[in-house]
Amino acid sequence: MYYNQKSGNGQGVNIYVVDSGMNIDHPYFEGRASNFAKCYTNLDGDCYKDYTGHGTAVGGLAVGKVVGTAQGANVTNVKCFYNAGKAGKRTNMVWVNSALQDILNDHLAKLKDKPSGWTGSVVNLSWGDDGNRDSSTAKLINNMYYAGMTVVVSAGNFRDSGVSADSTWPCNMNTICVGAINKNYEQDWYSNTGGNVTVLAPGTDVYTLDYDRTSIHHETGTSFASPIVAGIVAGFVGWEDMSNGDVDDVNKARARLAANMLTNILGDKEGSSNLDGSDNNFATNGIRHKNRKLNNPYVGVGDVIESSTYIDYNPFGFKTVTGEISLYGMAATATHKGATTTDAGSITVSINTAAITNESAALATDDPTIVFVSNSTTPASTPATTPK
Incomplete structure (x- = not known):
């Protein structure tokens, strides 16, 4: 996955992970x-x-x-969810929106100060819900777009x-x-579908870091497909220094992601011929793409994109909504084992450096679920409802 074998790709990029710590x-x-x-919650004992x-x-x-x-990228821990034990991981919109605003402010400060080596910002949000919320979060994400920040989320x-x-x-x-896809290049049974799903990545049985030890283990869920794409985007941002602080930075990152995807190679675990409306796009970093030019790490390096200030510009057909926000509870799910090199037609795709095995981790539906509580600074006293 390296563009630079010595330092790693994504150099100079900061990825903000808004999560459970x-x-x-x-x-x-x-x-x-x-x-x-900044600290947003320490209700489980630590910020x-x-x-x-x-x-x-x-x-x-x-x-x-x-x-x-x-x-080669840096990651910033932005804790907005606390562990409520059997009640799951919880947060509220005050904390979420405060964190997003502060992340935006941090990015704007970097744009002003231009710290040495900094090349841009990416945000990862591996959570969601389907309850009605106000539109302030959508406005904050739009403001991130205008400031040149690419936001990647799980389905x-x-x-x-x-x-x-x-x-x-x-x-x-x-x-x-x-x-999320499984090791058979199928959109998996649990992964939400629809036109808003514009790219898929490994999410079933992928290796990642264990929080309470110094080891690695495996996880399953769209929560873990999202950061794979966030890292791929960070590679584009770092290589081309997308730190101008405008929409062209995001548009360029999205265009690079689109140019390096493999299209129409994925199947569906549930047998849907059209992936139930999801776009049949598989994310790659482009290093083994058949259209990559010699000495370039991926397709499209240096290509000029159409300048745009429109919030709904995107090469994948991203959708921007206004009004009420629909939120849904996402399980913290099991574990995922990454793939090494896999043939997809005439293109060899390198997903990551951990080898796939036949061992599988089931989706942990009994794992803690991220649940939104009231817009106060203290947890709601009533139990959370079951997601639809």
């Missing part, structure tokens, strides 16, 4: 992980510590040694319950929404 001292982060400057493993696993797939797709894990990614948040915002 992170073990930034895991040796596979190699000192490239840090805590965000930054990961008590569930979800955030550490997500961060690992983005930047971790061996398992990550951007092994959700409730396909078997009839939940569509077209009605879930933040998949239905100005984001790159990622579904």
